[in-house]
Every structure is written in structure tokens, then in C-alpha cells.
Amino acid sequence: MPRSAPVILVLLTLAAATGFAGVSHLVARFTANQQARGRKLYQQGLDAGGAGRYDDAISAFRAALTCDPANSQYQLSLARALRDSNDPRRLDEAESYLIALWQRTPQDAAINLALARVAAHRASIEDATRYYHNAMYGVWNANPDFNRNRARIELIQFLLKERDSSLAESELMALAASLPHDPADHLRAAQLFAQARDNAGALAQYEEVLRLDPRNAEAAAGAGAAAFRSGNYATAVRYLRVAANGDPQDANSRELLSEAEQVLRASPFQSHISDAERNRRITAAFAQAEQRLSACAQQRGADLEAEGSPESPLASLQSRWIAIKPELARLKSPAETALPDAIMDVVFQIEQQTATSCGPPQGLDLALLLISQKREAASQ
Amino acid sequence: MSELASNAAPRPSHSSVVRLHVPRRLFSTLEGMFNEDVFFLILSVFIGIFSGLAVVCFRLAIDWMHLALLGPLPETHGWRLFAVPSLVGLLVAVLVIKVFPGIRGSGVNQTKAALYIFNGYIPFRTAIGKFICAALAIGSGQSLGPEDPSLQIGASIASALGRQLEISREKLRLMAPVGAAAGLAAAFNAPISAVLFVIEEVIGRWSAGILGSVVLSAVSSVVIVRWFLGSEPLFRIPVTTFKRPTELLAYAVLGVAGGLASVAFAKSIGYLRPRLKALPGWTQYLQPAVAGLLVGLIAFLGAPQIMGAGYDSMDQAMHGQYAWKFLAILAVLKILSSTLSFVSGSPGGMFAPTLFIGAMLGGAVGDLERIFFPHLTGSTGTYVLVGMGVLFAGFLRAPMTSVFMVLEVSGNYEIIVPVIVANTVSYLVSRSLQTIPIFDLLTRQDGLILPSLEEDREETILRVEDAMLPVPATILSAQDYVDANHHRIQDSTEPIFLVRMHPSGWNVISREQLERLFREGKGEHTLGSVLLSQFLPSLYPDLPLDTALRYVNDYPLIPVVHRADSRRLEGVVSRESVFKKYGSRRAIEVPAST
Numbered sequence: 001m002p003r004s005a006p007v008i009l010v011l012l013t014l015a016a017a018t019g020f021a022g023v024s025h026l027v028a029r030f031t032a033n034q035q036a037r038g039r040k041l042y043q044q045g046l047d048a049g050g051a052g053r054y055d056d057a058i059s060a061f062r063a064a065l066t067c068d069p070a071n072s073q074y075q076l077s078l079a080r081a082l083r084d085s086n087d088p089r090r091l092d093e094a095e096s097y098l099i100a101l102w103q104r105t106p107q108d109a110a111i112n113l114a115l116a117r118v119a120a121h122r123a124s125i126e127d128a129t130r131y132y133h134n135a136m137y138g139v140w141n142a143n144p145d146f147n148r149n150r151a152r153i154e155l156i157q158f159l160l161k162e163r164d165s166s167l168a169e170s171e172l173m174a175l176a177a178s179l180p181h182d183p184a185d186h187l188r189a190a191q192l193f194a195q196a197r198d199n200a201g202a203l204a205q206y207e208e209v210l211r212l213d214p215r216n217a218e219a220a221a222g223a224g225a226a227a228f229r230s231g232n233y234a235t236a237v238r239y240l241r242v243a244a245n246g247d248p249q250d251a252n253s254r255e256l257l258s259e260a261e262q263v264l265r266a267s268p269f270q271s272h273i274s275d276a277e278r279n280r281r282i283t284a285a286f287a288q289a290e291q292r293l294s295a296c297a298q299q300r301g302a303d304l305e306a307e308g309s310p311e312s313p314l315a316s317l318q319s320r321w322i323a324i325k326p327e328l329a330r331l332k333s334p335a336e337t338a339l340p341d342a343i344m345d346v347v348f349q350i351e352q353q354t355a356t357s358c359g360p361p362q363g364l365d366l367a368l369l370l371i372s373q374k375r376e377a378a379s380q
Numbered sequence: 381m382s383e384l385a386s387n388a389a390p391r392p393s394h395s396s397v398v399r400l401h402v403p404r405r406l407f408s409t410l411e412g413m414f415n416e417d418v419f420f421l422i423l424s425v426f427i428g429i430f431s432g433l434a435v436v437c438f439r440l441a442i443d444w445m446h447l448a449l450l451g452p453l454p455e456t457h458g459w460r461l462f463a464v465p466s467l468v469g470l471l472v473a474v475l476v477i478k479v480f481p482g483i484r485g486s487g488v489n490q491t492k493a494a495l496y497i498f499n500g501y502i503p504f505r506t507a508i509g510k511f512i513c514a515a516l517a518i519g520s521g522q523s524l525g526p527e528d529p530s531l532q533i534g535a536s537i538a539s540a541l542g543r544q545l546e547i548s549r550e551k552l553r554l555m556a557p558v559g560a561a562a563g564l565a566a567a568f569n570a571p572i573s574a575v576l577f578v579i580e581e582v583i584g585r586w587s588a589g590i591l592g593s594v595v596l597s598a599v600s601s602v603v604i605v606r607w608f609l610g611s612e613p614l615f616r617i618p619v620t621t622f623k624r625p626t627e628l629l630a631y632a633v634l635g636v637a638g639g640l641a642s643v644a645f646a647k648s649i650g651y652l653r654p655r656l657k658a659l660p661g662w663t664q665y666l667q668p669a670v671a672g673l674l675v676g677l678i679a680f681l682g683a684p685q686i687m688g689a690g691y692d693s694m695d696q697a698m699h700g701q702y703a704w705k706f707l708a709i710l711a712v713l714k715i716l717s718s719t720l721s722f723v724s725g726s727p728g729g730m731f732a733p734t735l736f737i738g739a740m741l742g743g744a745v746g747d748l749e750r751i752f753f754p755h756l757t758g759s760t761g762t763y764v765l766v767g768m769g770v771l772f773a774g775f776l777r778a779p780m781t782s783v784f785m786v787l788e789v790s791g792n793y794e795i796i797v798p799v800i801v802a803n804t805v806s807y808l809v810s811r812s813l814q815t816i817p818i819f820d821l822l823t824r825q826d827g828l829i830l831p832s833l834e835e836d837r838e839e840t841i842l843r844v845e846d847a848m849l850p851v852p853a854t855i856l857s858a859q860d861y862v863d864a865n866h867h868r869i870q871d872s873t874e875p876i877f878l879v880r881m882h883p884s885g886w887n888v889i890s891r892e893q894l895e896r897l898f899r900e901g902k903g904e905h906t907l908g909s910v911l912l913s914q915f916l917p918s919l920y921p922d923l924p925l926d927t928a929l930r931y932v933n934d935y936p937l938i939p940v941v942h943r944a945d946s947r948r949l950e951g952v953v954s955r956e957s958v959f960k961k962y963g964s965r966r967a968i969e970v971p972a973s974t
Contacts, residue, residue: 005419008545009422012423012426015430016426016429016430016433019429019430019433020429020433023433023436023437023608024608026437026440027436027440027608027609030440030443030444034443062692066692069610069612070610070612089699089700089701090699090701092618092619092699092700092759092760092761093616093618093696093699093700093701095618095619096616096617096618096619096699096761097616099619100616
């Protein structure tokens with residue numbers, strides 16, 4: 001052993017400290033140089049990515065990362081470019097970058113959102129939901145409320161695309177509760193409700209938009225459509241009129257308005273009409289049903305009068321129509337309380353069967369079909 | 381007088397005397413604390429620090445060279461791919477031949493030679509030369525890696541430090557491997573693999589002192605590298621899975637492919653290297669340039685991935701960025717380019733090329749297998765990782781290191797079974813087709829005879845049981861009277877008898893001694909009371925026969941006892957039986973070795 005070990009160790013410590021300082025200086029200079037190059041390449045990558053040139057973006061981000069391997073922003077951008085390049089082989093690499101980042105900062109909402117999008121690309125509902133939730137409840141550096149709602153909206157869109165309506169509806173409810181008083185946000189939520197076939201939810205959101213912005217024709221049209229789909233024709237007519245007046249080019253609202261008005265005119269079940277009007281509507285519907293049945297039989301080449309032929313659904317309905325026709329005369333009797341329903345039942349069956357056999361109806365037939373569907377839904 | 385008094389140094393006050401004495405006392409106390417072993421352990425930490433600092437600089441130098449010579453990655457120009465490796469190759473050749481002789485090749489063998497031949501001596505000039513020339517060669521695109529040069533730089537620094545500190549020859553010999561572990565750990569950012577490699581391939585034996593030093597130096601160098609360069613892993617590891625045990629067959633196939641590729645790689649180096657060295661001297665100046673030109677040509681023709689260490693390409697292969705055919709082509713081209721670069725004499729390492737070839741081969745085999753067997757669940761990344769270990773086991777013949785290297789790099793223990801299976805298969809295939817490991821082959825080509833650690837591992841050791849004679853028919857008892865024992869030996873013809881002592885232990889007595897005791901009228905004494913109290917040493921059957929050699933000259937018979945019951949005699953060994961066994965082995969070995 002050397003005789004003056006402590007002296008040697010002191011000298012070695014000094015030498016190590018000097019070496020440390022020297023290498024620190026070198027590394028700092030090299031790193032600064034590399035970081036400057038990295039920033040330039042990163043900007044090139046961002047520009048290329050913004051222009052949709054993902055291959056160029058990926059190559060620039062990779063080069064930027066060779067200059068500054070620990071830069072989380074570069075890694076995140078590379079992962080996003082890999083994911084957005086629509087090359088399934090690159091998803092693995094994107095995911096591994098993101099997982100590495102996530103392991104370091106699991107609370108980072110942007111990383112979780114990026115991972116959620118990778119999972120969404122893979123159609124993995126479980127992973128995507130988990131990461132979207134992490135993003136919603138994670139830490140955002142700026143605009144946290146806006147970004148959280150945006151993440152939730154993305155999740156809902158993903159769930160709707162994957163046809164998972166129940167999860168989508170629960171997310172929609174949470175979204176509706178957290179939306180700020182901004183018509184645009186409520187309009188987006190209403191559209192998502194409509195996409196999820198939650199007409200009541202959609203109507204409520206459209207009404208919120210109209211409360212905040214009464215002249216919003218798009219919201220009026222949406223509210224009218226939602227009300228129409230939910231069988232609330234009076235409300236539908238009210239909003240669709242606003243929509244049609246607000247936007248004369250809105251043919252869809254006009255068409256829906258016409259149909260809704262037809263339903264209101266044709267329905268014998270309206271509460272505010274007289275007995276005479278009710279009987280008139282039943283009689284008109286009964287006659288319309290016979291016409292529809294005959295036209296449908298003709299369209300299909302069926303002879304409803306022929307004897308000995310096997311009984312088709314149309315022929316059966318014709319028989320029922322003929323059987324109940326004499327009862328029309330007794331509609332005026334106050335004792336016949338069940339008769340209107342019995343007659344309309346035949347009408348509804350004819351409209352439903354002919355819609356199935358001969359395609360979608362028009363005009364009064366369509367109105368009667370819609371009334372039948374509403375009755376059916378109400379009875380269920 | 382007054383002048384004298386005024387010129388004299390001021391007399392220290394009482395307090396200043398105390399202040400001077402305290403450090404001296406402290407120093408003497410500290411010196412007392414440091415025996416050579418403790419000092420060596422502390423020195424290992426410093427070796428790790430200095431090696432780590434050197435490797436950080438080395439890596440910066442390679443990156444800087446790459447940038448300066450080949451340009452930034454996306455903008456590398458075609459002409460540079462040709463010109464740079466060729467021109468830099470010329471410069472490297474001049475430096476290697478004229479300024480830094482002895483820095484050719486990887487550095488592993490030089491470190492081993494320092495340990496076994498040169499008493500731990502590696503010139504510090506080697507570290508400088510290796511640093512400059514390897515940075516130039518690798519930075520200019522030669523198909524070599526930075527790990528082995530880092531290993532040699534670490535070893536050289538450690539050796540120089542040991543010489544400066546004038547430590548004992550025994551410790552000085554170990555300085556180089558300790559520095560080698562530090563250099564390798566820093567280069568790989570993987571301390572366990574580095575420690576194992578140095579123990580497995582350079583030192584070849586385990587002891588607490590060596591292991592402690594190697595571990596300390598490796599860990600401290602890795603800390604330094606992570607301090608300066610961050611702890612980013614070499615690769616971003618994808619999701620790796622191993623679900624069905626039946627898939628081990630698929631990994632075994634990869635092991636076979638890896639073993640064959642290892643043999644091809646080793647044989648091409650083994651064939652070309654001596655032939656190129658035998659060419660006229662002036663060609664040595666051109667060989668690195670020609671190798672660089674050919675490597676550049678391969679890169680220009682569409683495979684720039686083979687230039688340099690290739691870690692970025694391995695990373696991309698791991699994430700399924702290449703089709704299997706391209707992966708297979710890259711594996712073949714890397715074998716070719718690394719062989720050219722290495723045999724040309726360019727300084728640079730084989731670790732990175734080995735990993736590269738394994739990664740590409742693993743990816744190719746895995747993807748190909750999945751075409752035929754779509755139910756296989758292992759991802760491309762899993763096969764790439766396993767492939768790395770496979771080549772490491774097959775080419776470098778470091779089976780333990782190969783397993784731990786994959787685990788350490790991947791941080792995933794789920795794939796340990798596929799890694800072990802594939803690496804073992806590869807190792808066995810390689811061993812059966814290429815008897816001499818690559819590092820041993822290179823040393824033999826250089827005219828050095830270093831111990832082959834693989835051969836050492838495989839050597840069958842003679843044990844005590846191999847020379848053991850059956851339990852003698854007559855065993856005397858120390859508790860019996862001399863008369864009784866004398867009566868017992870009358871039926872025997874043996875000249876020497878074992879005596880079972882009470883309560884345990886063994887002794888020995890000759891027929892002649894027992895006869896004399898009987899004649900001297902000591903028949904009424906117990907044998908134990910008249911024997912010397914010195915007991916015989918006992919041996920166990922599984923001990924190396926070398927252990928018996930220490931005793932056979934002093935004792936005519938040595939008992940071999942059971943490990944669980946020292947009174948249970950398994951047999952005996954004698955000088956004749958031991959020497960006979962060694963003689964019979966030599967008789968068998970001589971024809972085998974000729």
C-alpha cells in the first residue's frame with residue numbers, strides 16, 4: 001500500500017473534481033450546441049407535421065432527438081407524428097415513446113391524451129377510456145377546463161364510433177354538467193347527444209343554446225329535429241318554424257316541419273280537438289289506409305280480391321279493414337269508447353306493414369306511420 | 381545576537397503547535413485505517429470516476445466527429461458517405477501505425493494480456509490513441525462500436541493510475557480489469573452486464589475483493605455518465621410479451637439462426653484478419669481506407685444503417701419499422717461491413733455490431749416465423765431484444781452476460797425464459813461449429829497465449845473421489861487396548877492402519893509401530909493414550925484433488941469422510957493413489973492434445 005494513502009486520496013479527489021469541472025464545461029458547451037440544432041430540427045418537424053408531411057416530420061423529430069435525447073417535447077412530438085402518420089407499424093414506436101414519458105410524469109394530461117389517441121387508433125376501448133380519463137383529470141399547463149372538455153368530447157366521439165352508446169351517454173351527462181355558458185360548447189354537446197340518439201339530452205342542450213343565443217338557426221333546427229325524433233311534434237313545429245324562417249336554405253328543417261305539421265293535423269289523439277274533428281281524422285286516416293294498402297298490393301303485383309290464394313299479410317290486413325269498415329258509422333256514439341283505438345289500430349297495422357313491404361311512405365301515410373310509432377313507444 | 385534572533389523563524393506559539401500536530405495525528409490515524417485492500421476498494425471508485433469522465437468525453441467526441449465529418453443526420457450527403465470513411469481511414473491508419481501502435485482491434489484482448497502477461501501494464505498512450513482513433517473511425521462511419529474502446533480506455537487509465545501510486549504487483553494486475561469494467565459500464569450504461577462480462581471473460585474468477593472493486597468502479601462510472609448524459613436508455617423498449625411456453629420453440633429457432641450467424645461472423649474475421657495482416661506493410665496504410673470506402677458504398681446503395689454503432693437503427697427495428705427481408709439484409713450487410721472495418725485494423729469495438737446483427741436477425745426471424753405461424757404472440761420488439769442476446773452469447777461467447785445484458789437493457793424480466801433458451805441454443809450451436817471463441821482466436825493470431833476462460837470453465841476437475849481407495853478392511857480403535865489392536869492386525873497384511881479416535885477424528889499407525897508398542901509391554905494401555913495427539917487431516921470426496929496434494933507427503937494415508945458425518949469413512953487417499961490419478965490423466969490428455 002502507498003505510505004501516504006490519505007494524501008493520495010485527497011489528491012485524487014482534487015483531480016476528480018478538476019476533471020468533473022472540465023467535463024461539465026465541455027458537456028455544457030456541446031449540449032448547448034446540440035440543443036440549438038435540436039430546436040432548429042424540431043421547428044422543421046413541426047412545420048412538416050403541420051403541412052401533413054409526416055415522414056419528413058418524423059425524420060426531423062428523430063434528428064432533433066439525437067441532439068437532445070431527453071427532451072420530452074421532442075419525444076411527444078415524434079410520438080404524435082408517428083401516430084398521425086396512419087402507418088399501423090409506427091403505432092408501437094409511438095406508444096413506447098409515450099409510455100416512457102408517461103412513466104416519468106403519469107399526471108401529464110397531454111401525454112395521457114396522446115396515449116389515449118394511440119389506443120383509439122387501435123380501437124382499444126378500455127385503454128382509450130383509461131387514458132382519456134387520465135387526461136381529463138390530469139394536469140394541463142394552460143386552459144385546463146377547455147382541454148378537459150375537449151378530451152371528454154374526443155372520448156365521446158371515439159365511443160360513438162365504436163358503438164358503445166352506454167359509456168358515451170354517461171360521458172355525455174358528465175360533459176353536459178361541466179360545460180361553460182358558451183353556445184358553441186352546448187351546440188357541440190347537443191350534436192353528440194343527437195349522435196348518441198339521446199334526443200331528450202340533445203333537445204335540452206339545443207334549448208340551452210337558444211337560451212344563450214335565441215337567433216341561432218342551427219340550434220333551432222337541431223332542437224326541432226330532436227323534438228321530431230322524440231315524437232314531440234308540437235315542440236318540433238315550434239323550433240322548426242324558427243329554423244326555417246332563420247335559414248331559408250334549410251330544406252331539411254322545412255321538410256321536417258311539413259311532416260310534423262301533417263302529424264299534428266292528422267292525429268286523432270290530439271288533446272285539444274273536438275269529437276267531430278277526431279272522428280273526421282279517423283275517417284280520413286281509415287280511407288288513406290285503404291288507398292295505401294291497394295297501392296302497395298298493386299306495386300307488389302298481389303291480387304287482394306283473388307280467392308283460394310294463400311293469405312298474405314296484405315290480404316289479411318285487407319280482410320281486417322273490410323271487417324271493421326261498418327263500424328265507422330258508430331264512431332259518433334259516445335258509448336263506443338274503444339272503437340277509435342280499434343279502427344286506428346287497423347290503420348297503424350296497414351301503415352306499418354306497407355312501409356315494410358313497399359318502402360317508406362309519403363304525406364299523410366308518413367304522418368300516420370309516425371303517429372303509430374309514437375303510440376307504440378308510449379305504450380311501451 | 382539580536383540580528384540572529386531577528387532573522388530566525390518566529391517560534392510557534394503553543395496554540396500553533398497544537399494546530400500542526402492535529403493534522404499529523406489525523407493523518408497517522410487515517411493511514412492506520414487503510415490497509416491495501418481497503419485502499420484498493422476506494423481506488424476503484426476513483427477509477428470509475430475517471431473512466432466515466434473519459435467515456436463521457438469519448439462519446440461527445442464520436443458525436444462531434446460524426447457531425448463534423450458526415451453532417452447532420454437528415455442532411456448527410458451522398459459523396460460524404462464515400463469520401464469521409466476513406467479519407468479518415470487513411471488518417472487513422474497513419475496514426476495507428478506511426479503514433480499509437482497497439483491500439484488496433486477492440487481492446488478486450490489487450491486488457492486480458494495486461495492482466496496475464498504484462499503485470500497489469502497498459503501504456504497511458506493507449507488510452508489517448510484509442511480515444512482519438514476510435515472516435516475518428518466510428519465518427520466517420522466505420523462499422524464498429526464504442527464499447528470495447530471504452531473498456532480499453534478505462535483499463536488504461538486504471539493501469540496508469542496504479543503505476544503512479546506504486547501499488548503492489550498483485551493489485552496492479554487487477555487494476556486493468558477494474559478499469560475495464562468501469563469503461564464498459566459507462567459505455568453501455570449497464571453496470572451489471574459490465575461486471576459480469578469482466579468477470580466472465582477477462583478475470584475468470586470470483587472473489588470478494590475483485591468483485592467488490594469491479595462493482596464499485598462500474599457503478600461509479602455509470603453514475604458519472606448518467607450525471608452528464610442523462611439516464612435515457614439505449615433503446616426505447618416496446619411492449620414485450622411471452623405468453624405461451626410452446627413459443628419457446630420459435631425462440632429456439634432464433635437461437636439456431638443466431639448461432640449460425642455468430643459462426644459466420646467469427647469465421648469471416650478469423651479467415652480475413654491474418655491474411656490482411658500478412659499483406660505487405662504499405663497496404664496496412666490503405667486497408668482502413670478501403671474498408672471505409674466499401675462501408676460507404678454499402679451505405680450509399682441503400683443501407684446507411686450499417687454505419688457506426690447503429691443504435692438508432694436497432695431502436696427502429698425494435699419498433700417494427702423494417703420489413704423482415706430488409707432486416708435480414710441489414711444483418712448480412714452488417715456482418716460484412718463490421719468484418720471489413722475490424723480486419724482492416726481500424727480501432728473500434730465488436731459489441732455494438734454484435735448487438736446490431738442480433739437485433740436485425742431477431743426481427744427478421746420473428747417476423748418470418750409469424751408469417752408461417754400467425755398465432756405467435758411475441759412482438760417484433762421481443763424478437764429483436766432476444767436476438768441481441770443470441771448474438772452476444774454466440775459470437776462473444778459470454779452466455780451469462782448475454783442474458784443479463786438483455787434484461788438490463790430492456791428492464792423486462794418477462795422475457796427471461798425466451799432469452800435463456802435462445803442464448804443457450806445459440807451458444808451451443810456456436811461452440812459446436814467454432815471451437816475457439818473469437819477473443820481467443822484473435823489473441824492466438826497475435827501470437828499471445830492467454831488462458832481461455834471458456835476452456836477453463838469446461839475443464840473437468842479431478843476430485844478427491846477420483847483418487848480414493850476403498851475403506852481399509854482393518855480399522856483400529858483408539859479406545860481399545862494395544863493388545864486387542866495388535867491381535868486385530870494379525871489377519872491383515874497392510875503396513876499402515878487408520879485409527880478411529882475418540883470422540884472424533886482419525887490418526888494413523890504403522891504395523892511396525894504397533895508391534896513395537898506391544899513388545900515394549902504397553903499392551904494394557906489404550907491405543908489412544910500412547911499415540912500422539914496430533915490428528916490426521918480429513919478430506920471430503922468432492923474437494924479438488926489438488927487439496928490432497930498438500931497432505932500426501934506428510935501422511936501415508938488420509939481419510940476421506942462424509943460431509944454430514946465426519947465419523948463416516950468414505951475411503952482413503954495415499955500419495956501413490958493421488959499421483960497415479962494425475963499420471964493416468966496426463967496419459968489420456970497427451971494424445972488428445974496432440
